[in-house]
Amino acid sequence: MIKKEMTILDIVEKYPKTEEIFKSYDKLVGKCVLCNNLFDSLDSFTADNNIDLQDLIDKIDNSI
Template structure:
């Protein structure tokens, strides 16, 4: 799934992505909106497993 698909289906995940902006060094939702999560994590050297867990938590809280 792309970041756009994730954030459009689970609006609560927007804050999670913003929380990773500093670590990525860019605004993820600006620069990687059409990337898959895996692609964005690889590109910006993010911990995919942790990011996925944070997103799942945020999505579960809002659903």
């Protein structure tokens, strides 16, 4: 189960399929998420970019 405290790196490392989910946010945030936010927790990434945290967690959970 994905928790908001997990970093993007932790998630992608453990579940490589989730890379595509994070890449889908590149246009929305205006930069490569995996290049610029790898060490951010989901909580801080979503807060900094005005993204719905629970929606992102649900997408990740459904993909793994």
